[in-house]
Amino acid sequence: MNAPLTQTQAGSDNAGDVKLFQPVRIGDIELCNRVVMAPLTRSRADEAAGDIPGSEMNVEYYRQRSNAGLIISEGTQVSPLGKGYLATPGIYSEAQVEGWKRITAAVHQAGSRILAQIWHVGRISHPELTGGAAPVAPSAVQADMVAYTHSGKVQTPQPRALDIGEIPAIVDEFRRAAANAMRAGFDGVEIHGANGYLVDQFLRDGANQRTDRYGGSVQNRCRFALEVVDAVAAEIGAGRVGIRLSPVAPVNGLTDSDPQPVFAYLVGELDKRGIAFIHFIEGSTGGARDLAGFDFAAARKAFRGAYIANNGYDRAMAIDAVETGRADAVSFGRAFLANPDLVPRLKKNAPLNVANPKTFYKPGPVGYIDYPALDE
Numbered sequence: 002m003n004a005p006l007t008q009t010q011a012g013s014d015n016a017g018d019v020k021l022f023q024p025v026r027i028g029d030i031e032l033c034n035r036v037v038m039a040p041l042t043r044s045r046a047d048e049a050a051g052d053i054p055g056s057e058m059n060v061e062y063y064r065q066r067s068n069a070g071l072i073i074s075e076g077t078q079v080s081p082l083g084k085g086y087l088a089t090p091g092i093y094s095e096a097q098v099e100g101w102k103r104i105t106a107a108v109h110q111a112g113s114r115i116l117a118q119i120w121h122v123g124r125i126s127h128p129e130l131t132g133g134a135a136p137v138a139p140s141a142v143q144a145d146m147v148a149y150t151h152s153g154k155v156q157t158p159q160p161r162a163l164d165i166g167e168i169p170a171i172v173d174e175f176r177r178a179a180a181n182a183m184r185a186g187f188d189g190v191e192i193h194g195a196n197g198y199l200v201d202q203f204l205r206d207g208a209n210q211r212t213d214r215y216g217g218s219v220q221n222r223c224r225f226a227l228e229v230v231d232a233v234a235a236e237i238g239a240g241r242v243g244i245r246l247s248p249v250a251p252v253n254g255l256t257d258s259d260p261q262p263v264f265a266y267l268v269g270e271l272d273k274r275g276i277a278f279i280h281f282i283e284g285s286t287g288g289a290r291d292l293a294g295f296d297f298a299a300a301r302k303a304f305r306g307a308y309i310a311n312n313g314y315d316r317a318m319a320i321d322a323v324e325t326g327r328a329d330a331v332s333f334g335r336a337f338l339a340n341p342d343l344v345p346r347l348k349k350n351a352p353l354n355v356a357n358p359k360t361f362y363k364p365g366p367v368g369y370i371d372y373p374a375l376d377e
C-alpha cells in the first residue's frame with residue numbers, strides 16, 4: 002500500500018508515485034493509467050453518407066487523446082431509431098464498422114485502449130433524426146425537451162410506447178452493436194445506461210409506466226437494462242462490458258420517485274454478472290456533485306468490478322479518489338475535450354485549456370482537433 006499522498010507530493014512532478022498514473026486492469030482490459038476519456042458527443046460523423054465515423058479529422062481527434070489509459074467513444078447509436086442528435090455516428094452498418102476501424106487502429110497504435118459507447122436515445126429524438134419514424138420509449142410519456150434537427154430546435158414529440166413483442170429486437174440491436182464493435186477493433190463496449198436515454202427511461206418511474214414485466218417493480222424496471230447486459234456479455238464476454246449509470250442526474254426530462262432501491266438492485270445484479278466496470282456519473286451530469294438520493298459508496302462496496310468515477314473531477318480530486326480506493330479510475334469529459342494531452346498535463350500539474358462550448362457540436366476542425374498541447 003502506498004502511504005497517503007501529501008499535498009506537496011500530489012502537486013509535484015513526481016507522478017511516478019501517484020496511483021492515478023499507474024496501470025490497472027479493468028475486466029479483461031489492461032490500462033496504462035487510470036485516467037479515462039469520458040464519452041463526448043461531437044456531432045462530426047458523415048451524416049450524408051450514413052452517420053459514418055472515421056474521417057481523417059475524427060481519427061486525429063481520437064489519436065491526439067490516446068494518452069488516456071482508456072478512451073470511451075462518443076455515443077454511437079445501435080440503430081437509425083436510436084439516434085437523437087445531428088451527425089452522431091452509428092455502429093450498425095458495415096460502412097460504420099469500417100470507419101471505426103480507422104479510429105481504433107490509430108488509438109491502439111498510440112498505445113491506448115478504446116471502448117464503443119453503444120447507445121439508443123429512446124424518446125429523446127425526433128422523426129427528422131430517425132428517418133421519419135416516431136421515437137420509441139417504454140411508455141408514451143413525452144419528455145419536456147428539445148431536439149436539434151436540420152430545421153433547428155424542435156420539441157421532442159410524444160414517443161410511441163414499445164410493444165412488449167418489440168423489445169427483444171432492440172436488445173438484439175445492442176448485441177449486434179457489441180459484435181460490430183469487436184469487429185471494428187474496439188477493446189469492448191460501454192452500454193449507455195445514463196442520462197435519460199432508452200435504458201435509463203426503463204429504469205425510471207417517470208418515463209416507465211408499463212404494467213407488464215418491464216414496468217412497475219424495481220426488478221421489472223431493471224429487466225431491460227439487464228437483458229441488454231446479458232445479451233452483450235454473452236456476445237463479447239463480460240470482461241469487456243461496462244455500463245454508464247447516472248442514478249441521481251435529473252437530465253433529459255427524467256423523473257424518478259426513488260432511485261436508491263432501483264440502482265442498488267441493479268448494481269447487485271451487475272455484480273453477479275461479473276461485468277468489467279460501472280461508470281458512475283456522481284451527481285448531475287456536467288453539473289453539481291450533489292450526491293443526495295443514492296449511496297455511491299455502498300455501490301462501490303457491492304460491486305466487485307471496477308468503479309470509474311465521473312463528474313466534476315479536478316486533478317486533486319481524481320488523485321484522492323484513486324489513492325483512497327473510492328474509485329479505480331476517473332473519467333474526464335470537458336477537460337479531455339480541451340486538452341488533447343490531458344495525462345501529461347495532469348502529471349506535470351500544468352494549467353489546462355478551457356473548453357469552448359460554442360464548438361462542442363459544430364462541424365469542422367475548430368474546437369475539435371486544434372486545442373493546443375503543451376510545448377506547441
Ligand code: 8OZ
Pocket residue numbers: 042076086195196286
Ligand atoms: C450532450 C449532447 C448530446 C448527447 C449524454 C450522449 O448526455 C449524451 C449527449 C450529451 O450522455
